[in-house]
Amino acid sequence: xxxxxxxxxxxxxxxxxxxxxxxxxxxxxxxxxxxxxxxxxxxxxxxxxxxxxxxxxxxxxxxxxxxxxxxxxxxxxxxxxxxxxxxxxxxxxxxxxxxxxxxxxxxxxxxxxxxxxxxxxxxxxxxxxxxxxxxxxxxxxxxxxxxxxxxxxxxxxxxxxxxxxxxxxxxxxxxxxxxxxxxxxxxxxxxxxxxxxxxxxxxxxxxxxxxxxxxxxxxxxxxxxxxxxxxxxxxxxxxxxxxxxxxxx
Amino acid sequence: xxxxxxxxxxxxxxxxxxxxxxxxxxxxxxxxxxxxxxxxxxxxxxxxxxxxxxxxxxxxxxxxxxxxxxxxxxxxxxxxxxxxxxxxxxxxxxxxxxxxxxxxxxxxxxxxxxxxxxxxxxxxxxxxxxxxxxxxxxxxxxxxxxxxxxxxxxxxxxxxxxxxxxxxxxxxxxxxxxxxxxxxxxxxxxxxxxxxxxxxxxxxxxxxxxxxxxxxxxxxxxxxxxxxxxxxxxxxxxxxxxxxxxxxxxxxxxxxxxxxxxxxxxxxxxxxxxxxxxxxxxxxxxxxxxxxxxxxxxxxxxxxxxxxxxxxxxxxxxxxxxxxxxxxxxxxxxxxxxxxxxxxxxxxxxxxxxxxxxxxxxxxxx
Numbered sequence: 001x002x003x004x005x006x007x008x009x010x011x012x013x014x015x016x017x018x019x020x021x022x023x024x025x026x027x028x029x030x031x032x033x034x035x036x037x038x039x040x041x042x043x044x045x046x047x048x049x050x051x052x053x054x055x056x057x058x059x060x061x062x063x064x065x066x067x068x069x070x071x072x073x074x075x076x077x078x079x080x081x082x083x084x085x086x087x088x089x090x091x092x093x094x095x096x097x098x099x100x101x102x103x104x105x106x107x108x109x110x111x112x113x114x115x116x117x118x119x120x121x122x123x124x125x126x127x128x129x130x131x132x133x134x135x136x137x138x139x140x141x142x143x144x145x146x147x148x149x150x151x152x153x154x155x156x157x158x159x160x161x162x163x164x165x166x167x168x169x170x171x172x173x174x175x176x177x178x179x180x181x182x183x184x185x186x187x188x189x190x191x192x193x194x195x196x197x198x199x200x201x202x203x204x205x206x207x208x209x210x211x212x213x214x215x216x217x218x219x220x221x222x223x224x225x226x227x228x229x230x231x232x233x234x235x236x237x238x239x240x241x242x243x244x245x246x247x248x249x
Numbered sequence: 250x251x252x253x254x255x256x257x258x259x260x261x262x263x264x265x266x267x268x269x270x271x272x273x274x275x276x277x278x279x280x281x282x283x284x285x286x287x288x289x290x291x292x293x294x295x296x297x298x299x300x301x302x303x304x305x306x307x308x309x310x311x312x313x314x315x316x317x318x319x320x321x322x323x324x325x326x327x328x329x330x331x332x333x334x335x336x337x338x339x340x341x342x343x344x345x346x347x348x349x350x351x352x353x354x355x356x357x358x359x360x361x362x363x364x365x366x367x368x369x370x371x372x373x374x375x376x377x378x379x380x381x382x383x384x385x386x387x388x389x390x391x392x393x394x395x396x397x398x399x400x401x402x403x404x405x406x407x408x409x410x411x412x413x414x415x416x417x418x419x420x421x422x423x424x425x426x427x428x429x430x431x432x433x434x435x436x437x438x439x440x441x442x443x444x445x446x447x448x449x450x451x452x453x454x455x456x457x458x459x460x461x462x463x464x465x466x467x468x469x470x471x472x473x474x475x476x477x478x479x480x481x482x483x484x485x486x487x488x489x490x491x492x493x494x495x496x497x498x499x500x501x502x503x504x505x506x507x508x509x510x511x512x513x514x515x516x517x518x519x520x521x522x523x524x525x526x527x528x529x530x531x532x533x534x535x536x537x538x539x540x541x542x543x544x545x546x547x548x549x550x551x552x553x554x555x556x557x558x559x560x561x562x563x564x565x566x567x568x569x570x571x572x573x574x575x576x577x578x579x580x581x582x583x584x585x586x587x588x589x590x591x592x593x594x595x596x597x598x599x600x601x602x603x604x605x606x607x608x609x610x611x612x613x614x615x
Contacts, residue, residue: 034264070257077261185294186265188303189312191258 001056001170003046004110005080006101008036009064009071010121023219035071037183038116040078041176044183045146046114047079053148057081061104063097065089069199076194077186083197084108088204093215098130103207105135110171112153117142117175128175138168142177253547255323263323269298270331275503278332281455282598287338295339296370300324301346309358310366316351318488318550318559321615322495326543329499333602334455336496337612341410341456345373345419347614348432348485354476361417361434372414375432376406376461377421377489377611386486386610389430391422391463393473400473402433402441402466408609412437412444412459419474420463421482430482432474441466452601456612483560485614487553490563492613494546497570497606498539504581504599505535511594512584522584531580538573545569550615571607578603 011017012032020027035043043060050056060075060083062068072083086100105113118125132139144163145156154167158177186194204211232238242249255263277291305311328336346365349357364371379390391404402422412418420433435442445460474480509532512523522528545566552559578600582589589596606612 070260073257074261074264077265185269185298186261187297188262188265188299188314190299191261191265192303192312192314194261195258 001049001053001112002108002110003049003056003058004101004105004108004113005039005042005046005058005060005075006097006113006115006127007039007043007060007062007071007075008116008119008121009033009062009068010036010119013037013120019220019222023221025217025220033067033071035074036116036119036121038118038120038176038178040075040116040183041178041180042114042116043075043078043080044181045143045176046112047184048181049112049146049148050079059084059108059110061086061101063088063092063100063204066201072199073194074186076197076199077190078184079190081197083199085199085201086204086207087201088211090211091213092204092211093213094124094126095130095214096209096211098127098134099209099211100204100207101127101131102134103209105131112170113137113173114146115173115175117177128173132173135171135173138172139174140166140168140172141175143174144177144179146174146180259317259320259323262320263327265298266324266327267330269295270327270329270336270499274328274331274335278335278455279592279595279598281332281335282452283592284454287335287455291335292339292370296368300340301342301365301371301373302368304343304347304350305362305366306350306358309362311362316347318491318553318615319547321488322491322543322546322550325492325495325613325615326499326502326546329496330503331499332455333496333500333599333606334453336499337410337453337456339370340492340613342371342373342415343614344375344410344489344611345415345417347488348375348419348474348480349434352432352475352480352485354471356471357434357474357476364416372411372416374409374411374415375419375421375611376409376412378406378408378609380405380407380460386430389421389423391420393422393424393431393433395424396467399470400433400468402435402463402468404463406461406463408448408450408458408612409461410456410458410612412461413447413457418461420461429479432480432482432485433468434472434474435463435466435468439466439468451604452598453605453609483558484553487549487559487563488614489611490567491546491549491553491559492615493606493610494542494549494563494566494570495615496613497574497603498542498546500599500603500606501535501542501574501577502539504578504596504603505532505539507594507596507599508532508535508581508584511588528584531584535577535580538577542566542570542573553615574603575600575607 012034015031018027046058058080060072060080062072063086115128140155142157143155144158147154152167157164303312303314307313394401417434417436420435421430424431441464443462447457512528513521515522549559549562549566581596582600
């Protein structure tokens with residue numbers, strides 16, 4: 001099975017994020033960049049599918065600056081077969097990303113696209129769904145289990161109040177949830193091999209796609225500082241305060 | 250040109266080691282320190298990383314990664330940041346395999362390296378230190394006497410990591426009255442090899458160490474590492490020191506970060522204690538020491554990677570790091586105050602581990 005895994009570069013979740021004074025973005029100096037954790041889960045799942053089936057090809061794809069190679073190399077070190085970097089220096093919104101990925105899908109013709117349900121930087125949760133719609137493919141979002149039987153893909157999703165299982169034919173788009181698997185570490189031999197694997201670069205502008213942003217970030221602000229808690233004498237006082245001060249009941 | 254920028258490959262090795270240290274080594278460290286055995290799952294996960302296999306030549310089933318002391322130093326720092334004892338345990342097989350890769354005869358490489366290419370943890374070790382008050386690397390007293398059909402080894406070694414678990418041990422000894430140190434590959438089961446019960450150490454409890462006695466131990470004529478050409482022992486000793494310094498930096502960084510974060514949270518007299526100069530100065534000094542250790546390790550490693558002698562640089566670095574790791578971990582206990590002394594926090598464990606690092610030699614190699 002040929003699997004395409006779109007991968008986004010994001011700040012390490014352990015990093016303290018600081019918003020720039022003018023609110024135009026976040027301070028990126030001293031930030032450590034990693035593969036979006038949900039995408040890492042997608043890579044791991046693709047590797048497991050390939051290992052289980054005994055054959056297949058895993059292609060990674062990122063859309064961004066030349067430095068995004070670092071995360072693609074890490075994915076290759078985990079075990080993916082090759083990678084494509086669609087180079088773009090301008091920030092792209094989710095629609096443009098989905099359009100580029102659809103173009104890559106049309107060129108590569110994978111049987112399955114697996115990607116994180118969302119990136120942990122902007123938490124948009126849109127690209128997978130948009131891709132499926134544009135491709136006219138079935139989609140299964142928030143997968144916590146993926147199986148293949150009788151030529152169909154069966155995905156378990158964690159939904160409010162329980163688990164939902166859906167089955168659909170391939171090709172399809174699946175987005176991963178946190179509990180799908182625990183990604184492996186890139187092994188040192190894997191890191192060695194990654195150097196020799198193909199990493200193809202394509203210029204986004206050369207794809208003939210409308211990349212004009214439909215979404216504009218007006219301003220970023222840091223969340224308000226949490227205020228210190230208060231101790232109350234009695235339950236009655238608590239209820240009273242929740243009503244009068246916090247206005248939650 | 251001097252560059253502080255790791256290559257892409259070095260950065261990936263650092264990242265993967267750092268993630269492994271944070272997620273696997275650190276959470277397991279305390280239980281192992283309290284006497285539990287290292288979980289099988291942890292050993293299996295570490296084996297998958299390929300801490301030995303990656304550097305084995307391809308003809309012996311490895312991946313043929315180019316050996317670099319600098320890359321080794323980066324790897325060791327990250328692993329020791331997770332836990333020094335576990336890092337030393339998991340990398341101990343390198344003490345056996347690496348000198349054979351670099352200086353062994355082709356027959357020795359074919360014979361001894363294969364097991365390390367498997368995906369499983371294979372113990373390996375080398376014996377350097379001797380239980381004498383005046384021990385130093387120039388006055389190794391273990392001797393190897395050449396007989397008609399082999400070598401006879403006599404002497405005593407101590408703090409030999411994983412001696413009881415390893416098939417063969419690389420023993421450093423002197424040939425008769427000659428200057429210079431040679432290596433001998435000694436099967437654990439050879440007649441005349443006596444391995445003690447595990448030593449009971451103050452720290453580093455995740456690393457089993459043993460005394461090894463050699464009493465008229467007879468081994469084959471081809472057991473000398475490197476054959477008649479012998480080995481460059483000074484280079485091996487430097488590689489060991491660089492590993493120790495890098496690990497000291499990792500251990501100290503763990504202690505520094507823990508103390509720093511604690512000091513930012515812990516409030517006394519209405520403010521976090523990190524805002525008090527007595528604490529802030531201590532933390533600043535700790536941060537300086539960590540960087541200093543790393544830079545000294547890197548400089549010595551840089552010489553080694555150029556194929557140069559690094560005896561002076563590695564020795565100065567080791568001397569500095571021995572004292573420095575102790576100082577930083579002790580300061581970490583001090584910053585935590587009473588909490589630093591109790592076992593709920595890892596800093597007392599790190600202090601005990603640092604003490605071990607300061608007096609031990611030959612526990613790791615880059």
